[in-house]
Amino acid sequence: MFLPYRHEPMETLTTRGRAVRLGATLLGLALLLLGTVRGTDDDFPFGPFRMYSTSDPADAPxxxxxxxxxxxxxxxxxxxxxxxxxxxxxxxxxxxxxxxxxxxxxxxxxxxxxxxxxxxxxxxxxxxxxxxxxxxxxxxxxxxxxxxxxxxxxx
Structure with missing residues (x-):
């Protein structure tokens, strides 16, 4: 017997929940920006992974x-x-x-x-x-x- 799926009403996020999510997002973006500007391989995933972001000149040993x-x-x-x-x-x-x-x-x-x-x-x-x-x-x-x-x- 097929029972139709019932959609439960969605609860809205509390003000505190929105603030926590927004803060986590801003922190992640800030770390990515800082890592891009001043980061090293050791800061991965927030810093550049140099081996994939640079290359040596074609005639370099x-x-x-x-x-x-x-x-x-x-x-x-x-x-x-x-x-x-x-x-x-x-x-x-x-x-x-x-x-x-x-x-x-x-x-x-x-x-x-x-x-x-x-x-x-x-x-x-x-x-x-x-x-x-x-x-x-x-x-x-x-x-x-x-x-x-x-x-x-x-x-």
């Missing part, structure tokens, strides 16, 4: 950051997520902290040792940025590596 270590035998060991459990984005996001205090890279060496107990210990950990040459918006096949941060164990 493109960075590719990696972490590598040197073990006791002198071999260079890639220290990606599989080797350490630490994502590259975590390293890149805190690169300024590592530059200010390279001893923080000790934790990367410890994470590697935990996952590879039989491997030779690391005597050095470094953050290396490979700058790919770009011309006319296209890679040229040339690059330059630059060590951004280095940590070495005490002898």
């Amino acid at each position: 493109a960075p590719d950051t990696r972490v590598e270590g040197v073990d006791r035998t002198g071999a260079v060991v890639p220290l990606g997520q599989d080797a350490t459990g630490i994502r590259r984005a975590e390293i890149e996001g805190q690169q300024d902290r590592y530059a200010a205090d390279p001893s923080l890279l000790r934790r990367v060496a410890e994470a590697y040792a935990e996952r590879h107990p039989a491997a030779p210990g690391l005597v050095e950990v470094r953050i290396v940025v490979r700058w790919y040459d770009i011309q006319g918006g296209r890679p040229t096949g040339r690059w330059t590596d630059r060590t951004a941060v280095r940590w070495e164990t005490a002898p």
Whole structure:
């Protein structure tokens, strides 16, 4: 049996309810405006998300950051997520902290040792940025590596 839908009468918002909604809306708009003018990525969603709001010039070199270590035998060991459990984005996001205090890279060496107990210990950990040459918006096949941060164990 079909019962017709009954519309209940709508209650009107109280003056206080309107004031609360208006205040919340104005606060949200003010935060958006302030974030747009003075915000950083850390202020998201009220600040701009820079990675989507800017671009580099077409001929600017493109960075590719990696972490590598040197073990006791002198071999260079890639220290990606599989080797350490630490994502590259975590390293890149805190690169300024590592530059200010390279001893923080000790934790990367410890994470590697935990996952590879039989491997030779690391005597050095470094953050290396490979700058790919770009011309006319296209890679040229040339690059330059630059060590951004280095940590070495005490002898």
